[in-house]
Structure formats: structure tokens, C-alpha cells
Amino acid sequence: MILYILSLILFACALLSAWVTLRIVRDHLSTPSQRVAQTILVWVLPVLGAMAVLHMQRQYLEVASGKYREPPEPGDDFGVSGQSIRHFKEVVENGSHTSAGSETSD
Numbered sequence: 174m175i176l177y178i179l180s181l182i183l184f185a186c187a188l189l190s191a192w193v194t195l196r197i198v199r200d201h202l203s204t205p206s207q208r209v210a211q212t213i214l215v216w217v218l219p220v221l222g223a224m225a226v227l228h229m230q231r232q233y234l235e236v237a238s239g240k241y242r243e244p245p246e247p248g249d250d251f252g253v254s255g256q257s258i259r260h261f262k263e264v265v266e267n268g269s270h271t272s273a274g275s276e277t278s279d
Contacts, residue, residue, distance in 0.1 A: 186219040187219075189219070189220065190215050190222075193215050193222075193223040193226055196226075196227075197211045197212055197215070197226065197230075200230060211229075
């Protein structure tokens with residue numbers, strides 16, 4: 174009886190590992206080296222590895238919009254706030270000068 178239960182558990186673990194391996198092979202978002210590592214993880218740690226790989230895989234693919242994202246505003250790369258950029262644009266557009274830290278306007 175115990176041998177029968179152990180063989181059922183072993184068969185269930187092998188079936189789970191085979192199903193997860195099939196999902197790994199069909200995953201086109203992973204690189205080949207990631208697929209190999211995930212497959213090794215599934216077969217070395219049968220239940221825990223399979224659960225970890227299933228958790229890491231995406232359930233549904235994200236729908237792409239077909240467009241590139243908008244470029245960031247100038248100044249964002251240097252950690253400058255948007256307020257200081259607006260202030261600089263106002264100074265340039267108004268023709269104001271800044272001399273010795275004080276602002277003069279006409």
C-alpha cells in the first residue's frame with residue numbers, strides 16, 4: 174500500500190515537472206539560458222522548482238500598443254525639477270537677466 178502511494182506521488186511530481194517543462198519550452202519571453210536554468214530547477218527540485226517557475230512566468234502576455242513611449246522631458250536626466258525648467262524658460266522668454274543672484278525685469 175505504501176509503495177502504491179509513493180508511486181502515485183512520484184508520478185504526480187513527474188507529471189507536474191513535465192507540464193512545467195513544456196511551458197518553459199513554449200515561453201518566448203525568456204532567453205535560451207533562462208530556459209535551461211528553469212528546466213534544471215524544475216527537475217532538481219521537483220515540486221518547489223515547478224512552483225517557483227510557474228510563479229515567475231507571466232500568466233497572460235501584455236498587449237503592446239505598437240508605439241514607442243514618449244521621450245522624457247529635457248532636464249529629467251539630471252534630476253532637475255520641472256519647476257526650475259519652467260522658471261528658466263520664463264526667464265529666457267521674457268528676456269530677463271540674472272545678475273549676482275538677483276533677477277531684474279523690465
